Amino acid sequence: MGIVRRQGLRNTIISYIGLGLGFVNTTLVLPNFLEPQQLGLTATLSTIAMVYAQIAALGFASVGIRFFPYFRNREVGHHGFLPLLIGVPLLGFAVVTVLYFVGEPLMLHWYADDAALLQPYYAWGAVLALFMLLYSLQDAYLKALYHTAFSSFIQDVVQRLLIVAGALLYAHGTLTFSGYVLWFVGVNGTISLLLTGYLTYIKELHVRPTRAAFRIRPLRELLSVGGFTLLGSLSGSIIMYIDTLMVGAQVNLAAAGIYGVAANISTALAIPARSLNKIAFPLLADYWKQQDMPRMADFYRRTTLLNTVIGCYLALGIGLNIDFIYSLMKSRYAEGIFVVLLLLGSRLFDSITGVNGLIVVTSPRYRYDLIFNVSLSILTVALNWFLIPKLGISGAAVAAVIAQVSINVARTWFVWYSYRLQPFTWRIPLVLGIAAAAALAAWLVPMVHSLLITMLIRSAVLTAVYGAVLLLTRAVPEVNTIVQNLGRKFRFKQN
Known part of the structure; x- marks a missing residue:
């Protein structure tokens, strides 16, 4: 647990600085300077780019962390691991980019009421996706190296500061809204370049490809595992982000902006788990390699308890003061109060069930995670399709709650059934009480x-x-x- 404590502490400190900046972004800056429709546009563009980048990555971000222990050898540049990690997804990006532009009429038809607003920025979605792809691959590489604090700092602090700066420039008339959107895209490019610079600084930017990479693990095996991981992560993204896309399509971009602000407020609960997961993923991969089940079981219980303690405190802090939070922004955004409360409940349940997803993904039975995710992504889309027309943005939140609870119950049961690992002790109900x-x-x-x-x-x-x-x-x-x-x-x- 030593490395987890050190890296986890650094990540947590950085994440909570980022939490403060995120609060400023979410409540004081963006909702006061941008209209709901404008926020809905940037949220929709960002979500489309995120899904786009995930498809292009072919699951290699997760595969890289899973298989890096077999490549690890700094003296020989980790056997060409980094060029392999980035090169294959870039080929995938080229293919997905063609499909993205061919599918433009269909996408704009889906957003028929706001197509005129979205169309001028459609091409920039591809650029944003490229930056997100490069960032995610370099971040995965740093996770595998156990260098996670800097990427946390870049994502949670630097990125948010730059977005605040862009919003202030827009508010003072220095940037037009079009200029702000391009600034937003450029921020993602900047953080990707900063990770490249950091890899150079720590002397881990090994860009020379080698044939040894294919001897250690055949490309067919990596693509096979990556394919399953891709479908799993894509399904997970559908579960997490399809609500924003479908609110924008079935209601309008303004509603997507209101929903996006509510979702951003609730993400405070995800920060501790996200900080922990950066170091937990490669650590669990090592546990599986060593077949060290006792240490994995101890890690599972300790991290679940920690996430529960922090998650309860944050959920209660936000929920009890929700009226104050919404008093800091334009009155129309208050339509999202009920959404925040629902999403807080789902994220708290995710904290209480621990790192079950990471255990499944890094385990020999990783393929079963695909079954869970695909089934629940279909359920999520169906629930959103049915509930959004009836309940508006609250319908999307209800669908998200059902999906989040369902997938965590399924994964927790599967981990216990397959490996007799479960995260609960008598301390969990004590903390809840x-x-x-x-x-x-x-x-x-x-x-x-x-x-x-x-x-x-x-x-x-x-x-x-x-x-x-x-x-x-x-x-x-x-x-x-x-x-x-x-x-x-x-x-x-x-x-």
Whole structure:
């Protein structure tokens, strides 16, 4: 757990700095300077590019992390691993790009009511997809090298600062909206170049291809595993992002913008897990290679408990203060309050069920994850198709909740059934009980004349009750150890 603690701590600190910046982006900057329709356009373009990049990657980002332990040898440039990791997806990108432009009339027809707004930026979607592809492949390579903090800093801090800068330039008239969209695309190119520079700095930019890469693991095997991984990750993206696309198509881009803001607020719960997953993925791959099931089981339980503790706190903090959050933006965005609450519930459930997906994907039975994802992606599309016309953006949120809960129940059961690994101990219900008590104490705080003062008091009560009871009950031993160590250091400095 040593490397996980070091890298995880760095990633978590960076992620929470990014969380603050994300809050500024989501509540203070973008919804105040951009109309819902404009936010809906950038969200739709970004989602299309993300799916585009995933298809082009052919699953190689995940395959790279899974198989890198077999290539690892710095002295010989990891046997040409990086050129293989990037080269094959670039060929895939060329093919997908042709299909993307051939399919332009169909895509614009899907967004018939807003086609005139989307069409001028359609070609830039391909450029954005290329930047996202290159970033994801380099990020995967860094994960495999256990260098995750810098990519977290680039994605969670630098990218958000640059987006804020672009929005401020637009608000002051320096950029037109078209200029802001191009700025948004350029930001993704910038962070990709920064990762390339970092790889050069740490002397891991080995770009010379070698035939040894095909001897260590045949390309056919990599493509086979990548194909399954692609379908799985693509299905996962459908589950996670199809709601934004379908809201834009079935309602309008303005509704997609409102939904996107709500989804961004709820993503605060995903940050701790995302930070952990950057180091957990290659670590689990090593556990499988070594067949070290006891350490994997311990890792599964510890990380699930940690995610539960942090997830409960963030979910309650956001949910109890949702009125204050929405008071900081244009009034129309308040239509997304119920969406935030629904999505918080689904993301909290994801935290409580732990790294089940990563265990399945890195296991010998990784193909079964495809069955789960494909089935649930079909269910997600069907639910969105049925619920959005009836319930609007709330229908998309309900569909997302059902999909998230279903896939986590299925994966958790599968991991237990196949490998007798499960993440739950008596500490999980204890933490949930403590969270419920802290939530009740904070909710009982009466509303005062100021939403800001109410938010500060409720947050203070939530933090004090939740933190104190966690420490007193020793629900999370690692937290008590950290507090005791800090206390010793403080007393040492005093003496």
